[in-house]
Amino acid sequence: MEKTGIAVWNPVEIPQKRCAMWRFPLRSIWVERIETEWHVLSLPETRGNGGASYRIVSRSQKPASSQWRHYLHRDSRAMQPAPVLPDRPVVMRPDRALTLLPGQSTIFFLELPVWFRLSTGGHRPAKVFEEPLSVLSRTWFGDPVNGDLCWGLATRLHHSIESVEPVADRAVCPLMIENDSESDLEFQKICLHVENLSIFRGTRHLWTNSLHAVFKGPDQATQMEIIHTPPGFEEGMVPLSEARLPSTGWNIRRTFGMLKYFTDF
Amino acid sequence: MFVTQIKTWLGTLSPDVLTRGLRVAITVVFGLVLVRLLAVVTQRYVMKKSTLQRQMIVRKIISYTGFFLVLMAVLGELGVKLTALLGAAGIVGIAVGFASQTSVSNIISGLFLISEKPFKIGDVIKIGGTTGIIQSIDLLSIKIRTFDNLFVRIPNEKILTSEVTNITRFPIRRMDILFQVDYGQDLARVHGALAAIASANPWSLDEPEPVIMFTEFKESGIEVLLGLWFAKTDFMDLKNSIMKDISARFAADGIRFAHPRRMVRLSPDSPDSPRRRASATTA
Numbered sequence: 001m002e003k004t005g006i007a008v009w010n011p012v013e014i015p016q017k018r019c020a021m022w023r024f025p026l027r028s029i030w031v032e033r034i035e036t037e038w039h040v041l042s043l044p045e046t047r048g049n050g051g052a053s054y055r056i057v058s059r060s061q062k063p064a065s066s067q068w069r070h071y072l073h074r075d076s077r078a079m080q081p082a083p084v085l086p087d088r089p090v091v092m093r094p095d096r097a098l099t100l101l102p103g104q105s106t107i108f109f110l111e112l113p114v115w116f117r118l119s120t121g122g123h124r125p126a127k128v129f130e131e132p133l134s135v136l137s138r139t140w141f142g143d144p145v146n147g148d149l150c151w152g153l154a155t156r157l158h159h160s161i162e163s164v165e166p167v168a169d170r171a172v173c174p175l176m177i178e179n180d181s182e183s184d185l186e187f188q189k190i191c192l193h194v195e196n197l198s199i200f201r202g203t204r205h206l207w208t209n210s211l212h213a214v215f216k217g218p219d220q221a222t223q224m225e226i227i228h229t230p231p232g233f234e235e236g237m238v239p240l241s242e243a244r245l246p247s248t249g250w251n252i253r254r255t256f257g258m259l260k261y262f263t264d265f
Numbered sequence: 266m267f268v269t270q271i272k273t274w275l276g277t278l279s280p281d282v283l284t285r286g287l288r289v290a291i292t293v294v295f296g297l298v299l300v301r302l303l304a305v306v307t308q309r310y311v312m313k314k315s316t317l318q319r320q321m322i323v324r325k326i327i328s329y330t331g332f333f334l335v336l337m338a339v340l341g342e343l344g345v346k347l348t349a350l351l352g353a354a355g356i357v358g359i360a361v362g363f364a365s366q367t368s369v370s371n372i373i374s375g376l377f378l379i380s381e382k383p384f385k386i387g388d389v390i391k392i393g394g395t396t397g398i399i400q401s402i403d404l405l406s407i408k409i410r411t412f413d414n415l416f417v418r419i420p421n422e423k424i425l426t427s428e429v430t431n432i433t434r435f436p437i438r439r440m441d442i443l444f445q446v447d448y449g450q451d452l453a454r455v456h457g458a459l460a461a462i463a464s465a466n467p468w469s470l471d472e473p474e475p476v477i478m479f480t481e482f483k484e485s486g487i488e489v490l491l492g493l494w495f496a497k498t499d500f501m502d503l504k505n506s507i508m509k510d511i512s513a514r515f516a517a518d519g520i521r522f523a524h525p526r527r528m529v530r531l532s533p534d535s536p537d538s539p540r541r542r543a544s545a546t547t548a
Contacts, residue, residue, distance in 0.1 A: 091472070137464070139472040140437050140494065149436065149496050152471050189472075 006168050006206055008054040009240060011080045019062045022081065022116065024052045024133045024169045029116055030062055031079070038071040038079075040118065042131045052168035054081075071128050073120050080125055082241045083114035083171060083206055085194040086132065089150040091139050092190045094157045100185040100215075105178040109158040111170045112194060112208060117241065133169040141191045150191060157187070161233055164205065171199050171206035174231050181217035196226060196247040202234030209243075289342050296338060300331030317386040321401060322379065367422070368405060374421035375404040384431045391430040392419060433497050437470065440493050440503060442511070445486035445523035452479060452487070458518050459491050462510045468503035470494040486523020 003010060014020045014033045022029040023045065030041040041063065092110060100106060113134040119125035139152030158164050164172055173192065179185045197208040210227040226247065230237030275283070304327040308320045315323075341347055362369065379402070384390050388399050390409070395417050397409035407424065409417040432438075446455055456477055463475035476492030491511075495503045515522065 135467075137471045138468065138496065140470050140496075141472070144437055144473065144494075145435055147436065 003054040004051050005166065006201060006204070008052045008168050009081055009083055009201065009206075010054075011078055012054070012056075013078050014056065017059055019057050019059055020054065020079075021057055021061075022052065022054050024116075025050055025167075026135065026169075027116070027131065027133050029118075029131065031118065032059065032062060033079075036072055036074055038073065038118075038120065038128055039068050040071065040129050041065055041068045042116075043067075069129065073126055073128065078120070078122075079128075080119045082117045082119065083169075083199050084117045084130065084241045085112060085171065085197055085199065085208065085244070086115060086136065086151050087195060087244065089141065089148050089191050089193045089195065090136070091141050091150045091152050092155045092192065093152065094155060094187050094190070096157070098157060098187045100177060100179045100187070102179055102182050102184065105176070106159070108175045108177070109161050109164050110173045110175055110190070110192070111155060111158075111164060112173050112192070112197075113153065114169055114171050114199065114206065141189070148191070161205070166204040168206070171208050172233075173197065173208040174210040174233065176210065176212045178214045180214050181220075183217055185215050193224075193247075195244040198228075198243045199240045200230045200237040201240045202237050204234060206240070207231050207233070207237065285342065289339055292338050292342060293335065296331070296335035300328060300335065303331065304328050319379075321386070322404075325403070367420075371405045371421045374425040375402075375406075377425060378402065378407075378421055383429055384434070388434065389432040391432060392424060392427055395419070396432070436497060437473075437494055438497055438500070439473075439476070440495060440500070440507070441476075442491045442493070442507065443480075443488060444491075444511075445483055445488050447486050447521040447523045450487070450520055454518065455489065455520055458514050458520060459489070459511075462507070462514050463491070463493055466493070466503065466507055466510055468495055468499045468506060470496070483523070485525050 008022055012020055014031065016033065018032075020031045022031075025047060026045050028043050028045050030043070032039040043063065043065070090112060113132070113136060115130050115132050117130045118128040120128055136151035136153055139150050141148045141150045161172065173194075175190075175192075177185070192211075194208070200207045200209075207230065210231045212225045212227060230239070278286075304324045307327060308324050312320050312323055337347060340350065384399055384402075386399050386402060389396065390399060395409060395411060397411035397415075397417060400408045400410050404421070406418050406420045409419065411417060446452075459477045460475070463469050463477075464471065469475060470493075473494045475494065476490065478490040478492075479487055480490050481488040491507075493503060493507060514520075
């Protein structure tokens with residue numbers, strides 16, 4: 001039985017002497033259960049694009065590798081794969097430098113890479129392991145003395161959800177911005193504190209919480225507000241994973257990287 | 266046998282001595298427990314948000330003051346006249362003071378270091394030829410554990426008069442790698458290869474951007490500087506991986522490193538030519 005698209009995030013039960021395999025464009029995950037032990041292998045994929053898939057295969061098909069990791073858990077019948085957001089803020093470098101003029105507002109649909117988390121256990125699930133599904137670069141947001149270590153990602157600024165391809169290894173983050181200032185708001189870099197965001201499952205896409213920002217000028221502190229209800233762009237949103245660090249928002253001054261902040265060094 | 270001997274010995278003591286002994290024992294036990302308790306409570310609860318360094322200093326001040334007070338109380342209990350003792354201590358103190366100028370200098374240097382805060386416990390510092398992690402900052406000295414697991418004690422006076430480099434003060438650092446490429450190499454290709462290496466390395470930050478600079482024409486080749494920014498905890502990973510990356514990429518692209526070499530050219534027409542001299546001798 002093969003599952004594709006966001007159905008790969010459905011809970012699974014692996015029969016004895018069988019292996020589960022999740023295949024993503026840049027990584028494949030192999031899981032085998034032997035009594036109370038979970039054997040997990042994560043391998044890089046080279047195909048780079050294409051969809052995600054999940055299937056149960058026989059043990060003879062599992063790759064021989066010294067990289068298998070072994071975990072022990074008493075309650076090991078069902079297994080819950082879940083997409084989670086990266087463990088550090090993500091600095092997104094838009095494909096084009098865009099300026100939001102004073103008094104204007106817009107919405108962007110940003111694509112965030114997700115990590116694969118495997119949990120097991122009943123009402124108190126235990127995390128077995130976590131693995132990034134795409135390669136992100138390390139980057140620094142701030143000056144060399146103060147700032148945040150982040151993941152870096154080149155991205156496209158989508159104005160409509162229709163232009164976002166539905167994939168299982170990326171979640172869509174709706175970002176609403178109002179420029180309520182007298183100055184231009186330039187998007188050269190956007191730092192999203194993804195550790196504060198949850199993931200929901202829609203009918204076609206994975207989603208994160210919506211973000212709402214009112215920019216009041218580079219010198220004024222404005223909060224980035226996290227909308228905690230599921231985004232209303234698709235029907236029947238189901239929560240899939242909680243935020244690593246639940247929060248109500250963060251300071252917008254640490255969100256937009258404008259040229260003037262980076263000319264000091 | 267032993268217990269019987271103690272009982273016999275206690276029987277020989279007068280009740281007054283016994284009472285005094287008991288009071289001294291109680292003073293010592295309760296005094297020391299109280300001092301210890303006070304130090305722990307202050308460190309854990311009152312100074313919970315202070316730096317480790319401050320916590321350690323306050324704990325030591327409380328401990329030393331407490332022990333001194335307990336000692337005074339015990340001496341008082343034993344009938345030692347404290348005024349005479351303190352007078353004698355004053356004279357001894359002057360003598361000791363003259364003899365311990367270095368220690369006093371270290372203490373004063375320690376106070377300066379504490380107020381200036383050039384480093385804290387856990388920082389990696391380099392002082393002289395010693396590099397290591399700070400384990401404690403005391404009034405007389407700091408203690409360092411080097412990366413080859415040696416314990417080094419450096420007097421505060423020496424630190425105050427030396428150049429100290431705090432390697433882990435800032436969250437990110439730049440690693441500069443200097444090497445030379447052979448003359449005749451396509452420098453644009455070298456630049457492109459280095460940019461690709463930096464971009465592909467998982468430990469190198471892409472912001473701030475890596476620095477690639479052709480710095481000097483040297484005797485054997487052109488000197489190149491590759492400066493990569495990294496998070497301070499990733500030093501070893503970056504250092505090991507980047508050297509391998511550069512070596513592999515240069516080998517694949519046919520870029521040659523420069524090696525020291527000296528070219529000696531002897532012209533056959535020169536009167537100094539050994540061949541000419543040899544043929545002249547034969548003729």
